[in-house]
Amino acid sequence: MTPNEHEIETADEAAPPVKTKITIRLLDKIETTNASNSVGN
Amino acid sequence: MRLPRVKFEHRPHRYEDGTIRIGGEIYGIAAEIEDPYGWVWTALCLMDGTRSSEDIADRLRLAHPELPDAESVVEQLVATRYVEDAAAVPPAALSEREIDRYSRNQAFFRMVGPGPHSWEAQLRLKGARVVVLGLGGTGSHAAWALAAAGVGEIHCVDPDLVELSNLNRQVLYGEADVGRPKAEAAVARLRGVNSDITVTGDRRCVGSRRELADLIAGFDALALCADRPDGHRIRVWANRACAAAGIPWVGGGYSGPLVTVGCFTPDAGTCYECLCDGEEARRRPGTPVDLGGPGVIATSAGLSGQLVAHAMIALLTGASAPPAGTIRGVNLIAADHHVRVSHPPRPGCPVCGTRVRARFNSNGRISPA
Numbered sequence: 001m002t003p004n005e006h007e008i009e010t011a012d013e014a015a016p017p018v019k020t021k022i023t024i025r026l027l028d029k030i031e032t033t034n035a036s037n038s039v040g041n
Numbered sequence: 042m043r044l045p046r047v048k049f050e051h052r053p054h055r056y057e058d059g060t061i062r063i064g065g066e067i068y069g070i071a072a073e074i075e076d077p078y079g080w081v082w083t084a085l086c087l088m089d090g091t092r093s094s095e096d097i098a099d100r101l102r103l104a105h106p107e108l109p110d111a112e113s114v115v116e117q118l119v120a121t122r123y124v125e126d127a128a129a130v131p132p133a134a135l136s137e138r139e140i141d142r143y144s145r146n147q148a149f150f151r152m153v154g155p156g157p158h159s160w161e162a163q164l165r166l167k168g169a170r171v172v173v174l175g176l177g178g179t180g181s182h183a184a185w186a187l188a189a190a191g192v193g194e195i196h197c198v199d200p201d202l203v204e205l206s207n208l209n210r211q212v213l214y215g216e217a218d219v220g221r222p223k224a225e226a227a228v229a230r231l232r233g234v235n236s237d238i239t240v241t242g243d244r245r246c247v248g249s250r251r252e253l254a255d256l257i258a259g260f261d262a263l264a265l266c267a268d269r270p271d272g273h274r275i276r277v278w279a280n281r282a283c284a285a286a287g288i289p290w291v292g293g294g295y296s297g298p299l300v301t302v303g304c305f306t307p308d309a310g311t312c313y314e315c316l317c318d319g320e321e322a323r324r325r326p327g328t329p330v331d332l333g334g335p336g337v338i339a340t341s342a343g344l345s346g347q348l349v350a351h352a353m354i355a356l357l358t359g360a361s362a363p364p365a366g367t368i369r370g371v372n373l374i375a376a377d378h379h380v381r382v383s384h385p386p387r388p389g390c391p392v393c394g395t396r397v398r399a400r401f402n403s404n405g406r407i408s409p410a
Contacts, residue, residue, distance in 0.1 A: 022075065022076065025073050
């Protein structure tokens with residue numbers, strides 16, 4: 001797990017959501033942009 | 042955090058399936074959040090800088106009565122780099138002039154860094170004292186960048202005079218400086234770049250590890266941009282002297298189109314000598330390594346110095362994880378060549394084995410523990 005991934009709780013899909021599952025996943029290189037739109041100011 | 046607010050740069054977007062995209066488009070920052078029940082989206086929308094964490098949790102619970110742990114959701118989101126404290130104000134230690142001067146720095150640190158207070162990084166830079174050893178192609182760019190960024194005290198050291206052939210790459214000097222000591226010209230130029238910091242200079246060479254140890258005494262970090270008596274030997278001196286002093290150091294250089302920077306801290310990662318041993322073992326035995334030659338242009342020197350400065354800023358601020366214990370770089374004639382030298386410490390290494398832990402004190406300064 002990277003520092004930006006947070007497993008807040010563990011989901012139990014078979015039961016009512018007494019446990020919450022929230023995952024923050026850093027995107028992979030291929031999912032992000034290589035473009036720069038800086039105008040240099 | 043008093044008033045959590047999603048940072049402007051990281052404002053979230055929700056896809057049709059409920060997945061949240063946050064953190065913009067840049068690799069290393071951008072992320073997705075699974076949110077099948079809409080709880081996270083609600084929490085993020087509530088984080089507009091007008092409510093406390095407790096208020097956000099209360100409203101989140103009202104909107105989603107089935108949510109068992111609203112406080113935990115808020116707490117976890119607040120801990121990410123995507124949320125800042127809207128109640129935070131610039132620290133009193135920064136003047137209005139400095140707030141204006143470093144406003145773009147602050148926006149950068151806010152974008153890349155964690156923490157509720159994006160001025161903290163600037164405060165750490167202001168409190169830092171750095172030696173820049175070597176004011177040539179690498180050191181002139183590094184010193185300029187550190188001064189422009191607002192490092193509070195910079196001590197510039199070089200034994201040479203400015204030569205005409207330096208002017209193709211050494212950004213601190215002009216034609217009027219030819220024949221002038223580099224240390225003197227650099228100090229004058231850097232004071233012109235930033236009069237809010239302290240810049241000092243010394244025209245001298247460093248001839249031994251002891252001399253280097255004396256030079257860095259009382260400073261927080263060393264930017265090693267010198268290649269004499271030779272690039273390897275002075276880096277070994279830096280490796281030993283900085284480890285003994287408990288301070289980090291960054292060393293950069295170039296060989297034609299190959300630009301590299303090494304970043305070393307007293308409490309993490311592999312030391313320089315261990316990396317060198319690892320590289321030696323990787324090579325075919327007997328292979329000569331000749332990094333000589335005068336070939337350099339402004340771009341390779343500039344990249345080298347800027348990479349040194351950036352690694353130093355990362356070390357001093359903690360705003361982005363510095364690549365401690367590695368050498369990284371680029372090859373200007375091979376776009377797919379990304380240098381990353383990483384080896385484990387040698388068993389019994391006298392440097393790694395005797396490290397002194399460093400930390401930031403309450404004034405934002407690195408100090409031995």
